């Protein structure tokens with residue numbers, strides 16, 4: 001099976017590659033600083049073939065997991081942006097993708113071995129943070145669990161607070177850099193435990209559109225968490241490193257490929273030119289406000305439009321909770337909505353429990369697609385702009401689906417219609433950026 005895939009990948013063209021996907025978790029609305037959290041999404045078993053219309057073939061599928069590693073010392077020509085090769089290790093190397101919903105890390109020991117890095121048994125660490133009574137910041141699943149009792153001490157998506165300076169949790173102001181640092185500290189701890197020793201090199205990714213100030217907050221958080229000096233790499237560049245490493249492309253020197261990264265809170269479209277030694281980034285277009293949370297928000301608004309009139313006072317309490325119990329109900333609603341959205345990538349319909357109304361609301365995939373369409377259209381438009389800016393060709397040789405929200409079947413359908421190429425999916429679109437960051441040359 002593996003050989004067959006490799007044969008297909010090596011022998012085929014970009015357009016011949018294909019794949020499927022899995023699932024993840026998501027976040028509630030940013031904007032509320034302290035309460036109303038979100039929850040995590042349990043990893044779901046794999047694949048569901050993306051929804052196809054009669055004329056739209058399913059996305060192509062690539063294998064997931066770390067790419068094969070050339071022997072230390074092997075050389076390849078280096079393109080301007082960086083080749084898809086692993087550099088000889090000069091100490092243990094940790095790569096971290098600090099995401100809006102999930103933080104993912106990849107680890108390589110000093111002798112070049114890939115070391116599995118899991119958080120509570122899962123490859124995704126929810127980026128959520130909870131302030132305990134003593135001021136200590138808990139993260140990940142623990143934070144999500146504790147948020148059930150004190151939602152006002154909970155921030156589900158610190159990445160979306162990056163410009164805020166500080167966040168109010170449980171009546172106390174916490175610098176955003178401390179929230180990010182708490183998440184990174186957990187990654188550092190797990191990495192050191194897995195290595196049974198220190199980490200020497202760290203690569204940290206950030207959205208392509210982040211300017212200096214945001215990158216400085218990220219670097220300061222890494223420093224505060226006790227990580228060694230970090231190399232910062234744009235998320236789409238890391239994703240491209242992974243994808244080019246897996247595909248080992250060199251196809252047509254003039255062909256361009258698109259990395260479509262639709263995550264929990266941000267979207268990046270990146271246009272690459274493939275070269276024999278790797279790739280060159282031709283253009284990137286980012287949307288800082290387009291992610292899974294925005295699809296969740298559209299679904300909550302849809303439910304509100306249908307139910308608020310039945311009991312305006314109850315809807316008001318769900319929308320603007322003022323007591324711990326109401327904040328819990330609100331969290332429950334947002335969690336349920338996110339789970340329902342993810343399930344609708346695999347099923348035609350599901351229900352969302354509406355707290356306070358004690359009603360189960362039926363939601364169909366068609367409804368979700370209608371609600372998600374404005375956000376998806378923006379991502380397609382941004383992809384088109386990136387292509388226009390980066391290459392004269394309007395038809396890319398490949399479109400790669402990255403980020404948990406790219407599992408929404410309509411995303412692949414719209415991309416296929418727009419660019420006349422069947423998008424290529426990976427088994428685990430949430431881990432692509434971290435895997436690719438591990439291929440970056442450490443500082």
Ligand SMILES: Nc1ncnc2c1ncn2[C@@H]1O[C@H](COP(=O)(O)OP(=O)(O)OP(=O)(O)O)[C@@H](O)[C@H]1O
Pocket residue numbers: 022023024025026027041098099100101102103159262263264265266267291292293338341342343345402403404405406407408429430
């Ligand atoms: N099966 C699915 N269908 C639809 N959406 C999904 C599915 N699985 C996961 N998601 C969504 O993917 C998002 C999380 O993806 P990911 O982990 O790639 O984001 P992130 O890296 O944390 O965010 P960002 O890159 O924007 O900072 C969530 O909004 C989640 O609900």
Ligand SMILES: [Mg+2]
Pocket residue numbers: 097099100235263264403433
């Ligand atoms: Mg991401």
